Amino acid sequence: MAFTSPKILLRRLGLRPKKAWGQHFLLYPHQAQRIVAALDLQGNETVVEIGPGLGALTVFLEREAAKVVALERDPALARFLEEELFPDNPRVRILCRDALAFDFRECSRNAARPLTLAGNLPYQITSPLLFKLVEAKAALGRAVFMVQEEVGDRLLSPPRTKDYGVLSVLMQYHFALERIFSLGPGNFYPPPQVDSVVLRLTPLEAAPMARDEALFSRVVKAAFAHRRKTLNNTLVSRAADFGLTPDQLRAIFTSLEIDPIRRGETLGVAQFVAVSNAIVEAGRLK
Numbered sequence: 001m002a003f004t005s006p007k008i009l010l011r012r013l014g015l016r017p018k019k020a021w022g023q024h025f026l027l028y029p030h031q032a033q034r035i036v037a038a039l040d041l042q043g044n045e046t047v048v049e050i051g052p053g054l055g056a057l058t059v060f061l062e063r064e065a066a067k068v069v070a071l072e073r074d075p076a077l078a079r080f081l082e083e084e085l086f087p088d089n090p091r092v093r094i095l096c097r098d099a100l101a102f103d104f105r106e107c108s109r110n111a112a113r114p115l116t117l118a119g120n121l122p123y124q125i126t127s128p129l130l131f132k133l134v135e136a137k138a139a140l141g142r143a144v145f146m147v148q149e150e151v152g153d154r155l156l157s158p159p160r161t162k163d164y165g166v167l168s169v170l171m172q173y174h175f176a177l178e179r180i181f182s183l184g185p186g187n188f189y190p191p192p193q194v195d196s197v198v199l200r201l202t203p204l205e206a207a208p209m210a211r212d213e214a215l216f217s218r219v220v221k222a223a224f225a226h227r228r229k230t231l232n233n234t235l236v237s238r239a240a241d242f243g244l245t246p247d248q249l250r251a252i253f254t255s256l257e258i259d260p261i262r263r264g265e266t267l268g269v270a271q272f273v274a275v276s277n278a279i280v281e282a283g284r285l286k
């Protein structure tokens with residue numbers, strides 16, 4: 001099928017790009033192809049696409065995957081995809097849904113293998129979606145997402161940098177993250193205010209294992225709740241939230257050779273894992 005520019009397509013459909021839904025459509029098929037290529041599809045995957053829009057990525061996914069489930073919140077776009085772009089295509093399912101309300105685990109039960117994910121993500125939902133994926137990790141295989149460059153920096157940044165935060169720690173714990181390439185605003189209609197970056201996420205099997213991943217997340221969130229506070233003020237003073245006394249938590253930091261006058265942002269992923277595992281252990285000895 002010949003490529004029609006998003007501007008012309010939208011005009012024909014009588015639509016305007018909706019800012020509130022982060023609608024910035026890829027202008028060039030070869031960029032869409034590069035994004036899909038980063039998934040390295042073998043032909044047996046079920047791919048869930050977040051925000052297919054006018055189908056820029058979807059047409060390439062359809063060629064290379066066994067099945068595509070595309071979650072598009074905008075009913076007008078979902079109708080276009082369903083009725084015009086992929087009519088009667090048994091391998092493409094267009095669901096008019098909010099991706100944040102989608103049950104990835106349930107969907108994966110009907111697939112032969114973990115779900116592959118793709119999407120040029122609407123920037124409003126990026127963080128909540130990534131947190132949701134952390135929770136659904138067991139159902140997921142590889143993912144390739146385009147995000148705002150700034151979010152990409154946050155995800156990839158190491159300790160002791162201004163971008164390092166809860167999302168960096170949790171994502172780096174669960175996934176190997178790779179920067180694939182960047183795209184400037186001129187690649188989209190309408191052009192966004194910011195640069196974008198394509199990331200590949202591969203779930204880590206042999207992660208630095210947290211024995212209780214929910215507790216691990218709570219420790220990380222508490223440590224970053226007030227960026228400028230020390231571990232004494234974020235974690236030790238809130239020891240009761242973790243079922244311990246402040247002295248017990250201080251002893252944990254001592255045994256791990258972490259000075260509690262440090263800030264949370266100085267701890268690496270493995271140190272957060274060690275702290276949360278020690279809390280599990282101390283709770284058990286009580």
Ligand code: SAH
Nearest residue numbers: 024025026051052053056073098099120122
């Ligand atoms: N993949 C297309 C469009 C990207 S724009 C392209 O690259 O050209 C982001 C798309 O996500 C839009 O189509 C928007 O309507 C859709 N969207 C926004 N919020 C969403 C949500 N919560 N769930 C599903 N889709 C959403």
